[in-house]
Amino acid sequence: MPLALYTVILTQIHSSNKVVQIFGTINMSVYSSQRIALIGLGTIGISMAALHLSRESNIVDVxxxxxDFEQYIHKTLPIYMSELPSPNTDPRSSPESQPSTSLVASLVSSGRLRIHSTLESACASATIVQEQGPENVDWKQTTWTRIEAVAPSSAxxxxxxxxxxxxxxxxxxxxxxxxxxxxxxxxxxxxxxLEIVPAPETSAERVEFAREYFSLPGSRHRPVVIRxxxxxxxxxxxxxxxLREACYLVxxxxxxxxxxxxxxxxxxxxxxxxxxxFESYQYGGGEGGISSFLNKLGGTMQTIWDGQGRxxxxxDERTEWKEKVIAQVNEAYGTVSAEQIQIKEARLKDIIGIQMKDYNRHGPEV
Amino acid sequence: MPLALYTVILTQIHSSNKVVQIFGTINMSVYSSQRIALIGLGTIGISMAALHLSRESNIVDVxxxxxDFEQYIHKTLPIYMSELPSPNTDPRSSPESQPSTSLVASLVSSGRLRIHSTLESACASATIVQEQGPENVDWKQTTWTRIEAVAPSSAxxxxxxxxxxxxxxxxxxxxxxxxxxxxxxxxxxxxxxLEIVPAPETSAERVEFAREYFSLPGSRHRPVVIRxxxxxxxxxxxxxxxLREACYLVxxxxxxxxxxxxxxxxxxxxxxxxxxxFESYQYGGGEGGISSFLNKLGGTMQTIWDGQGRxxxxxDERTEWKEKVIAQVNEAYGTVSAEQIQIKEARLKDIIGIQMKDYNRHGPEV
Known part of the structure; x- marks a missing residue:
């Protein structure tokens, strides 16, 4: 069944409160359990492993x-798993609690997390393969041919x-x-x-699958498809x-x-x-919205656009700003400590938490 | 006494816990009571009136x-005064409470708020004159000559x-x-x-006075001097x-x-x-800070800068985006309701509240 059709039917089922199971297993469904092979476990990879493992029916191959890969996973993954949001709890409220390293042992022994020593074995049973390897064209092209050779054809x-x-x-x-x-x-x-960016040859169904996967209830992600x-x-x-204008002004x-x-x-x-x-200027334009705003501020905007720092x-040309910006930024912030990063991340989480809060007493978030 | 010297001494007094009064009255001091004439009471003017009145020793002439000026002040000012932040209270916790219109009557009868029918009488005793009138060069130039003719020479x-x-x-x-x-x-x-922007002929003391006035303890403002x-x-x-790049991408x-x-x-x-x-890229650049970031991402940045939408x-040229942007923004957000604005403003206040929160258990905000 095409995913688009499936989605329409599923929406109707949801809205009529019937159960999803009547369809049995739909392989392309984001609601099925997935087996995700992660290639490259830097910060992004570890963060994705934590996300995928937070869905209890998933299996993750890394x-x-x-x-020191195995040791690194045991040490690092629990930190990211403990950071996954759970409603109404503040992770900073028990600052002394250390993430348990036995978490990884238990995920491994239950078969939900599988640590591999070859790329081929990691991908052999995947429904999704996700790579976070080096930003190098040759490496990416070669790696995808290796993955394509071993992963199931539907992955x-x-x-x-x-x-x-x-x-x-x-x-x-x-x-x-x-x-x-x-x-x-x-x-x-x-x-x-998450910016989801297909190539012209990427199939629409696969784009929609990725978008839906990261939109499932409970997901902290906001996927957006770039056309x-x-x-x-x-x-x-x-x-x-x-940033370009910021550096120019400095x-x-x-x-x-x-x-x-x-x-x-x-x-x-x-x-x-x-x-x-856009929403801000729709509000800022008064009754006429962004159209009024563009009419009223058009002259100033054009002056600023014409004068933007190129x-x-x-x-070799017009790069003399770099030395000044680097010197001022180093003087203002110095070397960043682990404690400073923790504080900044706690603040960032709180700001994003505010975005999730319901301010509307009469209905859903507007 | 030059303000700069005054500031140095005052800082020393503060740090040694002595009292400020030993200096007697210093006319230029932001710590003295001020008499502020506000010319033009639109949204910004009313908001400024509320701010100045929140300092109990100030007198505000409007x-x-x-x-319908007098009626308008009675109706509008209490809303803005009730919005001034007071520590540890959430204004939405008593959503039904209406700001009291008798507040203005009481400010007027105590002499702290004076409603004028001429610009000249409003400015006659001012230590600060602040205008929020029309964005029109002739109006501004003429108004300042009128103000200069009547306001005290130190204002x-x-x-x-x-x-x-x-x-x-x-x-x-x-x-x-x-x-x-x-x-x-x-x-x-x-x-x-608050962007404080002097002209080349503006005196440094007057710039510093404005910056300090909005930096006084309890001020919710963050003034920045633009050079x-x-x-x-x-x-x-x-x-x-x-915004320019956003419109181009649409x-x-x-x-x-x-x-x-x-x-x-x-x-x-x-x-x-x-x-x-800048702080974000200092953090994002790892140990080498923003310098590493610029080295690592320089190629991508230059490609993006070269391809920015002009x-x-x-x-008549390259303005065809306007129709599309306006149509999409209107479709996405429609006409903005008063209730939506309230919700958005409550969220904005909460985000700014997060910025004020102390995340550092061991010392002041970093």
């Missing part, structure tokens, strides 16, 4: 080339790359319809965003557009790096955490 | 040309403009050293940012840089407006509410 292929499009990674694959990008945001254990491959996808394009001595951060934290950060940029980060 | 002149630099507004003034921009961010009753006049100051330059069908907002809310918004952009908002 492979990484690091020599979905996901890459967590931030920069190498699926259409490039899939160059040497037989069936190019299987691969798509699932790009998380740092820190991946906290940030809800076209473009360098930086959407999140980093927006971030780097702002270069021009309009503001120093730390004051610019204060400005962002005291205005745009909270605004965009509470609403998107600095560069590579090459 | 003037606006609207015909500070502040303009809440978002677009007309102090150097332009002061063109017809006798003493150009008195005027500077104090630019708040929407919604002004919630957003902590050079530039269109859009810093906040709107950063916002419009991101125009190119990479993502629709609502999904772009989801991306921002699920990643960059919370990141920049928790940390500034769309326009005015003129």
């Amino acid at each position: 492979f990484d080339t690091r020599p 979905h292929f996901w890459t967590s790359t931030s920069g190498i499009a699926a259409s490039i990674q899939q160059a040497k694959m037989q069936d190019k319809s299987r691969l798509l990008v699932v790009h998380p945001f740092n820190p991946p254990n906290i940030m809800p965003l 076209k491959e473009i360098p930086g996808f959407v999140g980093n394009r927006l971030a780097f557009a702002l 270069q021009e001595d309009v503001v120093d790096a730390k004051d610019l951060d204060t400005i962002l934290m005291a205005s745009l950060g909270p605004r965009w955490a509470g609403n998107g940029v 600095i560069n980060v590579e090459g | 003037f606006d040309t609207r015909p 500070h002149f502040w303009t809440s403009t978002s677009g007309i630099a102090a150097s332009i507004q002061q063109a017809k003034m006798q003493d150009k050293s008195r005027l500077l921009v104090v630019h708040p961010f929407n919604p002004p009753n919630i957003m902590p940012l 050079k006049e530039i269109p859009g100051f810093v906040g709107n330059r950063l916002a419009f840089a991101l 125009q190119e069908d990479v993502v629709d407006a609502k999904d772009l907002d989801t991306i921002l809310m699920a990643s960059l918004g919370p990141r920049w509410a928790g940390n500034g952009v 769309i326009n908002v005015e003129g």
Whole structure:
């Protein structure tokens, strides 16, 4: 059954409160248990392992080339699993509790977590293969041909790359319809965003499967499908557009790096955490919404757009800002300590928690 | 006594727990009671009135040309005064309580709030004159000459403009050293940012006075001094840089407006509410900080910078995105209801509340 049709029927079943089981096993269903092979267990990989394992019917196979891999998994995975949100509990309320290393032993002995010494054995029974390996075109292309040779033909292929499009990674694959990008945001254990970026040859059903998988009830993720491959996808394009102007303003001595951060934290950060940029201007435009806003502020906007700093980060021209920005940022923040990161992450989690809060006494979140 | 010297001494007194009064009255001191004349009582003016009145020793004189001015003040000011944060209370916990209109009557009868029918009488005894009038060069220039003619010669002149630099507004003034921009961010009753933007002729003491006034203990504001006049100051330059790329991505069908907002809310918004952009990349760069980040991501950044959308908002070229963006934003959000705004503002306040929270068990906020 095509997934789209399945989705329509399932929605009808849900809305009429009947049970899902009448369909029996639907292999493509995100509601079935999955067997996920993770290739590359850096921060993103470990964070994904914790996520997949949090769904009790899943089995997770892991492979990484690091020599201390098994020991590393035993030590690191419990930290990320303990960080998964559970309603109404504050992980900082029992700061002294240490994650149990026996958690991994118990996952392994129950067969839910399987630690492999070859990529081939990790992928042999997968319904999903997800890679977080090096950002290197040759490595990605070769690895996907190796994976394709051993994984079941129905398995979905996901890459967590931030920069190498699926259409490039899939160059040497037989069936190019299987691969798509699932790009998380740092820190991946906290940030809800996943950018799902198919290549032109990726099948629509496989895109929808990934989107639904990360949208299941209880998921802390917010997957968004990007319609076209473009360098930086959407999140980093927006971030780097702002960063370019920020570096230009520091270069021009309009503001120093730390004051610019204060400005962002005291205005745009909270605004965009509470609403998107378009929603904010729809509100800011009064009764006419964003249309009024563009009419009213159009002159100022055009002046600012015409005057944007066209600095560069590579090459020899207009790169003189780098030294100043790096010096000011190092002076303002120095080397980051583990404790500072913990504090920042706790704050970030609280901000995202606010986003999940229901402020509407009369119905669902608006 | 120069304010800078005063500040140094005062800091020493504070740190040695002695009393401030030994200095007697220092006219330039932000710690003295102020008499603030507010010209123009729209949203920003009312919000500023509430702020100034929250300091019990201040007297606030208000003037606006609207015909129902007195009635409007009685109705509107209590709403903004009730919104001023008081520690450990949640204003939504008693949602049915209505702000008392007798509050204004009591402020008036005690002499702390004075409602004027002429600009001249409002400014006659001011230590600070702050204008939130129309964004019109002629109006601003004429109004400042009228104000200068009647206000005491020591009074500070502040303009809440978002677009007309102090150097332009002061063109017809006798003493150009008195005027500077104090630019708040929407919604002004919630957003902590104030961009303080002096003209080249504004005196350093007057800049420092404004910065200190909004930094006094208990202030919910975070003033930042911008070193050079530039269109859009810093906040709107950063916002419009991101907005330009956002509109370009919608125009190119990479993502629709609502999904772009989801991306921002699920990643960059919370990141920049928790940390500034430079601090984030200092953390994201690992041990080498932002320097490592720029080395590692430089290639991707340059590709994105080279490919940024150079769309326009005015003129005939590259403005075709407007129709699409407006249609998508209207479809996604429709007309904004008062209830939606309340919900959004409550969320925004909570996000800013998170920023004020102390996450550090061992010392002050880091």
